[in-house]
Amino acid sequence: MNKELTKYYSAGHSACAGCGFPAIVRAVLGELKTDVVIANATGCLEVTSTLYPYSAWKAPYIHNAFENAAATISGVERAYEALKKKGKISKNKKIKFVAFGGDGGTYDIGLQSLSGALERGHNFLYVCYDNGGYMNTGNQRSSATPYGAFTETTPTGKESFGKIETRKNLMEIVNAHRIGYLAQSNVAYLADLKKKAKKALETDGPSFLLVFSPCTNNWKFPTSQYVNVGKLATETNFWPLYEIENGEHKLSFEPKKITPVTEFLKTQGRFKHLFKEENKPHLEEIQKLVNEEFARIANLCE
Amino acid sequence: MNKKNKKLALTGGAAAAEALKQIEIDVMPIYPITPQTTIIETYAGFEANGEVDTEIIKVESEHSAMSAAIGASAAGVRTATATSSQGLALMHEVLYIASGFRLPIMILVSARALASPINIHGDHSDVMGCRDSGWIQLFCENGQEVYDKTIIGMKLAEKVKLPIMVIMDGFNTSHSVENLEILETKVVQEFVGEFEAVSPLLDTENPVTYGAVALQNSYFEFRIDQEEAMKNAEEEYEKIAKDFEKISGRKYDIFEEYPASSAGKKTEDVEKIMVLTGSAAGTAKVVVDKLREAGEKVGILKINLFRPFPHQEIAESLKNAKEIIVLDRAQSIGTYPPFYSEIINSLYGNGRDAKFCVSTGREIKSYIYGLGGRDIFQKQIEDVFMGKIKSKYIQ
Amino acid sequence: MAEHGAIIKHDQKKSPKTGAWRYMHPEVDKKKCIGCGTCVGFCPDATITIENKKAQIDYEYCKGCGVCAEVCPMKAIIMKKK
Numbered sequence: 001m002n003k004e005l006t007k008y009y010s011a012g013h014s015a016c017a018g019c020g021f022p023a024i025v026r027a028v029l030g031e032l033k034t035d036v037v038i039a040n041a042t043g044c045l046e047v048t049s050t051l052y053p054y055s056a057w058k059a060p061y062i063h064n065a066f067e068n069a070a071a072t073i074s075g076v077e078r079a080y081e082a083l084k085k086k087g088k089i090s091k092n093k094k095i096k097f098v099a100f101g102g103d104g105g106t107y108d109i110g111l112q113s114l115s116g117a118l119e120r121g122h123n124f125l126y127v128c129y130d131n132g133g134y135m136n137t138g139n140q141r142s143s144a145t146p147y148g149a150f151t152e153t154t155p156t157g158k159e160s161f162g163k164i165e166t167r168k169n170l171m172e173i174v175n176a177h178r179i180g181y182l183a184q185s186n187v188a189y190l191a192d193l194k195k196k197a198k199k200a201l202e203t204d205g206p207s208f209l210l211v212f213s214p215c216t217n218n219w220k221f222p223t224s225q226y227v228n229v230g231k232l233a234t235e236t237n238f239w240p241l242y243e244i245e246n247g248e249h250k251l252s253f254e255p256k257k258i259t260p261v262t263e264f265l266k267t268q269g270r271f272k273h274l275f276k277e278e279n280k281p282h283l284e285e286i287q288k289l290v291n292e293e294f295a296r297i298a299n300l301c302e
Numbered sequence: 303m304n305k306k307n308k309k310l311a312l313t314g315g316a317a318a319a320e321a322l323k324q325i326e327i328d329v330m331p332i333y334p335i336t337p338q339t340t341i342i343e344t345y346a347g348f349e350a351n352g353e354v355d356t357e358i359i360k361v362e363s364e365h366s367a368m369s370a371a372i373g374a375s376a377a378g379v380r381t382a383t384a385t386s387s388q389g390l391a392l393m394h395e396v397l398y399i400a401s402g403f404r405l406p407i408m409i410l411v412s413a414r415a416l417a418s419p420i421n422i423h424g425d426h427s428d429v430m431g432c433r434d435s436g437w438i439q440l441f442c443e444n445g446q447e448v449y450d451k452t453i454i455g456m457k458l459a460e461k462v463k464l465p466i467m468v469i470m471d472g473f474n475t476s477h478s479v480e481n482l483e484i485l486e487t488k489v490v491q492e493f494v495g496e497f498e499a500v501s502p503l504l505d506t507e508n509p510v511t512y513g514a515v516a517l518q519n520s521y522f523e524f525r526i527d528q529e530e531a532m533k534n535a536e537e538e539y540e541k542i543a544k545d546f547e548k549i550s551g552r553k554y555d556i557f558e559e560y561p562a563s564s565a566g567k568k569t570e571d572v573e574k575i576m577v578l579t580g581s582a583a584g585t586a587k588v589v590v591d592k593l594r595e596a597g598e599k600v601g602i603l604k605i606n607l608f609r610p611f612p613h614q615e616i617a618e619s620l621k622n623a624k625e626i627i628v629l630d631r632a633q634s635i636g637t638y639p640p641f642y643s644e645i646i647n648s649l650y651g652n653g654r655d656a657k658f659c660v661s662t663g664r665e666i667k668s669y670i671y672g673l674g675g676r677d678i679f680q681k682q683i684e685d686v687f688m689g690k691i692k693s694k695y696i697q
Numbered sequence: 698m699a700e701h702g703a704i705i706k707h708d709q710k711k712s713p714k715t716g717a718w719r720y721m722h723p724e725v726d727k728k729k730c731i732g733c734g735t736c737v738g739f740c741p742d743a744t745i746t747i748e749n750k751k752a753q754i755d756y757e758y759c760k761g762c763g764v765c766a767e768v769c770p771m772k773a774i775i776m777k778k779k
Contacts, residue, residue: 001742001743001744001746001755001757001758002737002740002743002744002745002746002755003746005737005738005743006743009743010707010709010712010743011712011715011742011743011744011755011758012709012712012713012714012715012758013712013715013742014713014715015741017718017719017741017760017761017762018741018760018762018763018764019741020741021741022741022742022743023738023739023740023741026738026743027738035506036506037377037503037504037506039373040513046513046515047515050511050513050514050515050705051514051515051517051713052514052515052516052517052520052703052705053514053520053700053705053708053711054705054707054708054711054712054713055511055514055705055706055707055708056707056712057509057511057707058509058707059506059509060503060504060505060506060509060510061503061509061510061511061512061513062372062373062376062503062511062512062513063511063512063513063514064369064372064373064396064399064512064513065369065395065396065399067365068365068366068369068396071331071361071365071366071367071369071370071373072369072370072372072373073373074331074359074361074366074370074373075329075331075359075369075370075371075372075373075374075375075376075377075381076373076374076376076377076503076504077373078329078357078359078370078374079328079329079357079373079374079375079377079378079379079381079504080377080504081357082328082329082355082356082357082374082379083328083378083379083504085355085357086328086355089504095504095506112362112363112366113362113363113365113366113369115362116361116362116363116366119362120359120360120361190738190739216762222763223762223763223764224762224763224764224766224767224776225764225767226739226764227739227764227767227768228767402702402703403702403703403704404701404702405702463701463702500701500702500704501701501702501704508706509706509707510704510705510706511704511705511706511707512702512704513703514703514704514705516703520703524702524703527701
């Protein structure tokens with residue numbers, strides 16, 4: 001096994017073969033310059049890394065519940081300050097606090113906890129690995145599930161083309177807290193992710209990363225494909241890469257030629273139904289949504 | 303009384319805050335709810351005046367208050383919070399996680415009714431709603447007890463590595479001003495001792511994982527461990543309460559028998575015993591004095607430690623009573639109220655821990671009183687003793 | 698006795714050997730591999746190291762997903778039926 005990559009998060013975890021999030025965790029933690037304490041919301045990452053008696057975590061780690069990773073890390077971070085004040089921890093001992101959550105634990109059930117922790121200004125990085133739904137419980141829709149996607153709670157049928165709502169814009173919500181650094185990245189772009197993780201970890205106070213994390217099992221693509229699927233998400237502008245540093249928007253990647261979003265959608269079984277003749281308007285709608293959102297972000301980045 | 307002790311006029315809530323200040327809480331996540339706010343407001347005042355070093359986290363909900371408390375306690379520091387009613391109910395999910403992690407977190411509960419209908423006044427519905435959550439539960443009659451039991455409770459929780467709720471009656475106790483004796487801070491600190499973390503997250507040299515998944519092959523054993531720890535808490539409570547008596551002169555057995563002989567044991571002649579807790583016990587004591595003067599052989603068993611529940615000792619105490627009257631300030635809708643169930647559990651059967659089969663066909667009466675802050679008066683308690691109230695509700 | 702509070706410590710010896718999951722087997726063609734390391738960071742199980750400028754796979758943990766073969770710019774990793 002690769003020693004450097006398993007410094008904090010080891011092999012032997014039971015994430016699905018070809019899962020996207022392990023590379024995110026390693027890329028982010030690989031940029032640490034200090035000690036770390038990790039909090040994790042309930043979800044795929046947590047379940048697959050802490051199955052008793054084995055923990056894949058070589059750094060201090062706490063999983064509390066589904067909706068409270070941000071509140072939990074708030075408590076850990078304040079405890080660190082309390083011990084420093086008492087002289088029980090040396091002032092020179094730097095610890096960074098990092099929370100991981102999926103989109104269910106972040107966009108939905110954990111949003112209040114995240115908002116509270118961002119507003120209070122704790123010194124922590126929150127990383128949301130976004131696989132567009134409740135994948136750990138077997139593929140139910142979340143507010144991060146894209147328009148038109150099949151999930152077990154937005155099944156397709158005579159009266160249904162999948163999810164009817166568009167995704168919640170979490171970046172906008174987090175940005176409304178006016179934190180120092182937040183960025184949208186993608187596991188398929190590891191160099192981009194590492195660069196952003198470094199900035200986020202160096203931020204004094206809260207920082208946030210929203211990372212695209214393809215799910216082989218429930219998006220229904222072969223186990224070998226997560227990088228290709230991820231690449232297409234960004235090349236089609238479905239998942240633009242950008243950052244907001246001290247309020248300044250900056251685009252991290254602009255495709256030289258824009259690939260139609262259908263190229264991304266057709267790689268996954270969850271969008272298969274959209275390619276039926278009767279669903280053509282929905283495909284057009286998705287392209288329109290992608291164009292509008294990209295234009296909005298690009299405009300902010302000018 | 304130690305001359306260095308102070309006499310202060312404080313509400314029950316402020317008494318709790320005073321004790322927390324002396325204990326030196328490292329991290330305190332707080333969120334307001336009536337009638338608990340007297341605690342956190344007093345404590346925030348200490349912070350504003352530089353009287354405490356506590357990191358107070360002003361969280362956005364009680365769920366986050368308990369979640370942050372779990373984070374802080376697991377990180378390796380002394381942690382407390384305070385809540386009531388809906389706030390405690392909102393914490394419910396994470397209460398089990400705190401006890402499962404074996405974290406000695408303290409909640410000061412200003413006990414209040416649960417909605418719906420919404421009601422901000424005192425009863426025990428909220429704490430009874432989490433009586434199976436693996437938390438030690440310690441009831442207080444008045445402000446002095448709140449102060450004393452906060453100190454005892456912190457030491458107990460840290461000794462047995464279980465979280466604890468110290469419970470006062472919302473408004474009746476939390477907002478009533480009493481003249482209290484406050485111990486010297488040095489004495490309190492020596493008594494409670496330094497906080498020693500078991501597996502602190504902040505010890506980055508020795509990394510640990512909190513919150514593992516335990517399946518069919520291991521979950522069961524972890525739950526058994528928790529129960530064993532809780533059982534052990536009873537004996538530890540008794541030891542700690544005895545030590546506390548030495549520094550304060552105030553005695554808190556696992557339950558209180560009233561009237562007590564000079565040895566602290568129940569007066570032998572008591573035939574009718576009323577079981578209850580909280581502020582109503584104070585009222586009932588006055589009634590007992592009056593009735594005894596008139597020749598009635600009445601007495602009280604006041605519950606202090608409710609979790610763990612001291613079945614065996616209570617059975618022993620009630621062994622010779624001719625009539626037992628149990629007063630609950632909460633319902634358990636669909637079955638008998640909580641105290642009543644526990645008393646029945648103590649007295650009947652010889653399985654499990656109830657070693658005393660003392661079912662003798664005696665009358666064991668159950669009454670519910672004080673829901674949503676309804677006052678209970680001396681006259682009503684007297685009527686209960688005299689068998690004049692036929693309904694199961696003291697309205 | 699079970700661990701206090703179910704709080705556990707990392708111990709690699711206790712880990713499931715996820716190599717047992719594998720039904721497709723990646724093989725590195727050492728002639729084609731240029732040691733660029735593209736596969737390394739993407740491997741979900743951190744099984745790849747570059748030794749002597751060639752990718753080396755730890756089959757004890759490799760689940761056989763095939764991501765490495767897919768991302769290799771030299772097509773130097775071949776998935777084979779085992």
